[in-house]
Amino acid sequence: MTGRDTYIREEAQYIPARSSIGEAGAAFLELSQVGFSYSGKRPAVLSGINLTFAREGITAIMGPNGCGKTTLTKLMVGILSPASGEISLEGRSLQEYTLAQVGRRIGYVFQNPNHQLFCSTVEEEIGFGLTHLGEEPAVVRERVDFYLDYFELSPYRDQFPLNLSYGEKQRLAIAAVLAGEPGFLILDEPTVGLDIYREKLLEEQLHKVAELGRGVVIVSHDNKFVSQVAERIITLENGQVKWDSSWRGNNDHEA
Numbered sequence: 329m330t331g332r333d334t335y336i337r338e339e340a341q342y343i344p345a346r347s348s349i350g351e352a353g354a355a356f357l358e359l360s361q362v363g364f365s366y367s368g369k370r371p372a373v374l375s376g377i378n379l380t381f382a383r384e385g386i387t388a389i390m391g392p393n394g395c396g397k398t399t400l401t402k403l404m405v406g407i408l409s410p411a412s413g414e415i416s417l418e419g420r421s422l423q424e425y426t427l428a429q430v431g432r433r434i435g436y437v438f439q440n441p442n443h444q445l446f447c448s449t450v451e452e453e454i455g456f457g458l459t460h461l462g463e464e465p466a467v468v469r470e471r472v473d474f475y476l477d478y479f480e481l482s483p484y485r486d487q488f489p490l491n492l493s494y495g496e497k498q499r500l501a502i503a504a505v506l507a508g509e510p511g512f513l514i515l516d517e518p519t520v521g522l523d524i525y526r527e528k529l530l531e532e533q534l535h536k537v538a539e540l541g542r543g544v545v546i547v548s549h550d551n552k553f554v555s556q557v558a559e560r561i562i563t564l565e566n567g568q569v570k571w572d573s574s575w576r577g578n579n580d581h582e583a
């Protein structure tokens with residue numbers, strides 16, 4: 329075991345609470361024949377997407393640049409609306425939820441951290457979601473301190489988030505979403521800008537989130553990271569699901 333492995337084990341004392349949203353094993357998010365294009369005149373970016381995500385487990389979405397991974401995740405959190413087909417969250421059409429209601433169920437880490445950070449200090453950024461949810465100040469402080477320490481952002485506590493380096497902004501964006509302890513988490517290319525050690529920290533924390541019965545979807549090009557974290561791998565190509573490892577042993581689901 330390296331010194332850094334020891335650090336991860338010894339320092340990672342803060343254990344998030346088990347997800348209390350709904351029943352384990354039930355479908356959480358379901359996409360049925362989903363299609364999307366950015367303009368009615370352009371060719372579809374996504375078509376005929378049928379995917380079901382349980383409320384637990386770690387799934388990776390992979391595929392070449394431009395195949396529609398980010399578009400798919402934005403549809404899954406209601407930032408975009410499907411042109412065809414249906415998306416349901418906990419059995420209800422996603423269109424019946426406001427973005428804030430989706431946000432309380434699903435934490436979303438954008439591909440570009442600059443699109444996510446809006447507070448005036450690093451500390452405020454991590455605590456924002458919790459404060460907004462009405463958490464006690466002592467709880468917010470404890471969790472902010474944990475994530476500042478865990479992702480080695482303590483020296484930047486009072487700094488303006490957008491002045492951080494790309495990797496620091498990425499860690500902050502991830503910390504800010506993890507701190508809200510969402511029952512389900514979607515991270516778009518979370519390891520871009522992270523070195524191997526920070527990737528390891530993220531991997532450990534995602535495993536911990538999954539052990540607590542929460543679902544995680546990661547979009548990634550990072551084969552090594554995916555092989556270490558994901559139990560299920562979905563591959564997109566030209567806006568369609570080319571392969572889903574959950575098809576194995578269940579041919580009824582094949583496209």
Ligand SMILES: Nc1ncnc2c1ncn2[C@@H]1O[C@H](COP(=O)(O)OP(=O)(O)OP(=O)(O)O)[C@@H](O)[C@H]1O
Nearest residue numbers: 366367373391392393394395396397398399400439
């Ligand atoms: N806002 C937008 N307006 C018009 N076209 C867009 C927009 N965002 C993405 N696209 C196009 O939609 C397609 C899918 O883009 P998307 O960002 O979903 O791909 P991706 O798989 O996430 O790619 P990457 O691996 O580079 O992140 C691409 O052809 C892209 O150029």
Ligand SMILES: [Mg+2]
Nearest residue numbers: 397398399439
């Ligand atoms: Mg993308």
